Amino acid sequence: DGGITQSPKYLFRKEGQNVTLSCEQNLNHDAMYWYRQDPGQGLRLIYYSQIVNDFQKGDIAEGYSVSREKKESFPLTVTSAQKNPTAFYLCASSSQGDQPQHFGDGTRLSIL
Amino acid sequence: QKEVEQDPGPLSVPEGAIVSLNCTYSNSAFQYFMWYRQYSRKGPELLMYTYSSGNKEDGRFTAQVDKSSKYISLFIRDSQPSDSATYLCAMRVSGGSNYKLTFGKGTLLTVNP
Numbered sequence: 001d002g003g004i005t006q007s008p009k010y011l012f013r014k015e016g017q018n019v020t021l022s023c024e025q026n027l028n029h030d031a032m033y034w035y036r037q038d039p040g041q042g043l044r045l046i047y048y049s050q051i052v053n054d055f056q057k058g059d060i061a062e063g064y065s066v067s068r069e070k071k072e073s074f075p076l077t078v079t080s081a082q083k084n085p086t087a088f089y090l091c092a093s094s095s096q097g098d099q100p101q102h103f104g105d106g107t108r109l110s111i112l
Numbered sequence: 113q114k115e116v117e118q119d120p121g122p123l124s125v126p127e128g129a130i131v132s133l134n135c136t137y138s139n140s141a142f143q144y145f146m147w148y149r150q151y152s153r154k155g156p157e158l159l160m161y162t163y164s165s166g167n168k169e170d171g172r173f174t175a176q177v178d179k180s181s182k183y184i185s186l187f188i189r190d191s192q193p194s195d196s197a198t199y200l201c202a203m204r205v206s207g208g209s210n211y212k213l214t215f216g217k218g219t220l221l222t223v224n225p
Contacts, residue, residue: 031211043202100161
């Protein structure tokens with residue numbers, strides 16, 4: 001089955017620690033995205049990548065980093081510089097052109 | 113003024129009711145409009161995807177776009193308890209390399225058996 005796989009489903013971070021969230025897709029999509037969802041707020045774009053080895057900051061990139069070394073993978077690192085990392089993180093992908101984005105089932109990150 | 117406004121609800125209806133969900137927006141450059149359904153602890157699932165103004169129907173779901181009023185709607189006919197979820201509207205401009213979506217905050221819907 002084609003889809004977007006995010007892992008782990010739940011993740012806990014200690015103070016001062018970096019953590020990496022995985023996102024893999026087998027839809028052959030060129031573009032991939034990371035969003036953050038907080039209670040009572042809409043999805044906010046963290047980073048996006050339209051092609052391998054290229055990515056752009058979204059609206060709330062501070063404290064996060066990404067890489068896009070392979071078409072199917074777009075990992076997100078939440079660094080210790082992100083002071084309020086507790087949230088639901090969603091990865092999405094889309095093909096080129098005016099095609100809709102499809103989402104994975106998210107990773108919930110909490111602080112210990 | 114926020115770019116996209118969506119009534120957060122919660123909205124509670126009896127099974128079989130017709131549900132109307134709405135969003136307004138301020139950016140007249142938006143051309144693509146989407147509705148996503150999100151169950152608790154899951155990612156959003158694409159329900160409807162429309163371009164520019166007009167109606168689109170898919171089973172019990174109808175999406176309407178009125179660009180002159182900057183207003184979009186999702187209607188659910190014969191609502192079922194399985195429709196209980198948060199509904200997110202999203203929109204984006206057309207063309208170029210800008211794929212950014214702007215989301216509403218979501219409306220929580222409960223359909224009671």
